[in-house]
Amino acid sequence: MTPMIARLLPNPTPARAAAILRRVFGRIHAPVAFRLWEGTEVRLSGDEALTTIVIKSPETFLSLIKDPTPYAFAEAYVSGAVDFEGAIFEVMPVANEVEELRVPALQKLRLLLSLWRG
Helix, strand or coil: CCHHHHHHCCCCCHHHHHHHHHHHHCCCCCCEEEECCCCCEEECCCCCCCEEEEECCHHHHHHHHHCCCHHHHHHHHHHCCEEEEECHHHHHHHHHHHHHCCCCHHHHHHHHHHHHHC
């Protein structure tokens, strides 16, 4: 990515990223959490997380929000952009729930645009 393009992309704050993760993945009922690049933990339920998905950079976060599918998470894992902590087999039911998520294009656009507002 060229430096000029990188400057045009939003730089999500951890608080805004956490709100977006809750909005996109909040319907998942599995005991899973996300940990952001700077250490903020985002739990999706009140239960203690059996698995934590570690998002290693704001760029990875943006990529996963643009395409919140199990395939995108698998690609990010293989490339080292995310990691899984805890019981890896606990992720499988989560993948099934993510597969059923539908984020309409207009909602994705609103969420991405909200990153420029902070």
